[in-house]
Amino acid sequence: MLPNNPIHSILSGDYPRSKALSVALVIVLVSLAFAPFLFPGSQPLNVAAKICVFVILVASYDLLLGYTGIVSFAHTMFYGIGGYGVAIAMYNFNAGWGALGLGVLAALVLAMLLALLIGLFSLRVRAIFFAMITLAVASAFAILASQLNEITGGEDGRSYRIPEMLRPAFRLFDEPVLGVMINGRILTYYLIFFAALILFLLALRVVNSPFGRVLQAIRENDFRAEALGYRVVVYRSIANCLSAGMATLAGVLMALWLRYTGPDTTLSFAIMIDILLMVVIGGMGTLYGAVLGATIFILAQNYLQVLMGQFSGMLEAAGIPLLPGLFHADRWLLWLGILFVLSVYFFPVGIVGKLRQMKS
């Protein structure tokens, strides 16, 4: 395709490069774009919104892991900062757009500042410090958030009202459109969808810019990149800030959707693991991987986890020992962990990588 073609500039010249992948991406895009009409009901819309948010969260994480080659365990912290930014603003001030904007802004500033500090501090010494220090800082942050009752609501978190337009009771039109009443819920969904779309395309732009290419050079051989005159620490720190900023926005979107923010929905280590798994399953080092990884994972989480629980129940009814424990719905994480380890070993290119290999 020609470089001045609009699709080229929208995708920043980074094509899926595989027919199957293109088809999959288009299906996801169309399904998400028309989710309220295609899959009516609150549960499917919930899943669709979650997918949108996690595409951004995972893409921003891939910016670090896949493109820059550094492992962070603080991604949920930034996600949480976004969530709490909304929660604290909405809870303490009137639930208007101004307060929301203020909350988002404060969250972004805090997150990026924190990211910059952590980056400059730990990446300066050795990249491997970064993984340990982010883990420590994120744990401390999670504990702090659950203890500062007056500000964050502690373990219980905060429920709050969001701007009027986004509330379920709001009606945009008096009549249903295509058989669906356009209420505040659907407006919120579209706010999330378009925000996610724009953020995703922006991320695509970043990784395909000269800056993105330097990041990849650093990932391949930081020693050589430094020898070529690139300040590795600076590049990595900037990537860390961008990634943190994006994760914060993902947290904001999630907070708007849930109208609730608490430690379990934002800061828990389980979410960090979900993110890791989505990146690896989708394919590290390609943002399209984030789309597929998040979509598949969240669908599985919402529908397969239930099936697993039923399977366990069946085993138990059949009187088989030990196995029911293994398949109990609470052991979801066990299977994710196993899947994760196996994917890192045997499937490091992820789905996107596999699809692209199939083509060639």
Added chain:
Amino acid sequence: MTAVAATTETVSLPKVKTDWLPALLVPILAVAALPLVGSFSTWVTLTVAALAMGMMIFLMASGLTLVFGLMDVLNFGHGVFISFGAYVSLMVLGPLAGWVESPNIWLNIGVLLACIVVAMLVTGALGYAFERVVIRPVYGQHLKQILITMGGMIVAEQMIHVIWGASPIPLRLPEGLRGAIVVGEAAMEKYRVIAVVLGLLVFGLMHLLLNRTKIGLLIRAGVENAEMVEALGYRIRRLFVGVFIAGSALAGLGGVLWAFYRQTLTAGMGMEVNVLIFIVIIIGGLGSIGGCFVGALLVALVANYTGFLAPKLALGSSILLMVLILLWRPQGLYPVAKR
């Protein structure tokens, strides 16, 4: 030949200097906390608790720091050995329940030792398997190492849920080890004193091993420059596997002590301590045993004093300590001379 002699003769003898300053931080910190805590007896209780905690953290962290130093392997799943060590003591405590409640102090100590021995054997074996299955395929690949070991950690934690159930299990200290020794106004819990003694003992043994034996010499050399040790004709891989097993066993030992200290077992305990351990080995200087010891004591002291003065800031204070120390010495308290 004589020319060689002539020029080098003029060089003056460099001074032998041991770097005591980081080690001195421990007593300095303890003394500085006294006026803040206010009461002397409370201070003694806190300090003994901190020393006990520090020893346990040291035991758990020592293997990790050496493994990292030797082969550049950062095991995010180290906490597995801590949790398993702790849970494995249940296998001993079941059959030996009589010894736990017995008024005979020797039986009490016996059951503790039995827990320790079994836990160390099991975690040592587990370490051997973990090294083979999880770590060996990803040598030299930091990114995958972090991901894989973290994945291994999650799986192991979940397996604990499957085997021993998801709810916390209370753990009773053997009868004779409960309660406190009271000296004047200050109360020191017996078990904590035992933990301190045990920790010192292991530290002493480790010190002897590292400084008085050929294996120790190889380990110290390998931590600095593994490649050169190989170029001198030694198989560093074997050494590494040995250290990994020993480190896992020590983590298991630490796990048992830690579990009795908290008197509950939770599958997540390994992961929780892992965070502290990372802070400790970074503070100490990756690969340094001495640094690890001092770092563990510092972290424990700070955690206990802040836990008393401002409970909400306990973990935050450890991070603050780390930040301050790294600002002072970016490579940690006792950096290992790396190539």
Added chain:
Amino acid sequence: MKDAILRLDGVHTHIGQYHILHGIDLVVPRGQLTMLLGRNGAGKTTTLRTIMGLWQASKGHVHFDGRDITKLSTPDIAQAGIAYVPENMGIFADLTVRENMILAARNGEIDPKRLKWIFGLFPALEKFWSLAAGTLSGGQKQMLAIARAIVEPRELLLIDEPTKGLAPAIIMNMIQAFRELKSTGATILLVEQNFMAARLLGDSVAVMDDGRVVHRGAMAELAEDTTLQQKLLGLSMDAHQ
């Protein structure tokens, strides 16, 4: 020609995705000091590391003492009788001079007669015997690195730029020590940037450029031929001092 203790046939080495050595042919005759010259980045260090098994040759063969060592691990190669002094000297800075030396002795004990001889070559080592090696000066560290390689007699010594960063007077000492070492019949493959040192010490010479051996011959021959030097090493006349 005397029999070769080490020979490289068409050795290629890749570091990551970079192709560094492009078919090295090299012969080190027994009992001689062979110089390996070449400008910065020519691949000298990579060649030594490949011989030691620290990089794997992707093609070609390394034969040592009639044995194919291409696929052996580094410890096995060392045990076959090759000692290596890397460019960065590989000193264990936190260990004492004594501990550094003991590590190089196979059974953990140093023959006292040999130690005395080494102290004769490098008296500084005796003086700083129980100090941390990290406290030594650059020159003393280099001496320790070489001493460590000769704690016990080895079939072959690979030494990478021993005069790097040393003062001229110390370089003279170093040359003196190598002469002494040669007189014991040791076989040495020596990488050098200092042409003066090379000329004084070398029996035979190989010159590398861009991952290939571009010249092989007797050192004396190259030492005479300034145009060849100019061509191979880009040396100007003043480098001869």
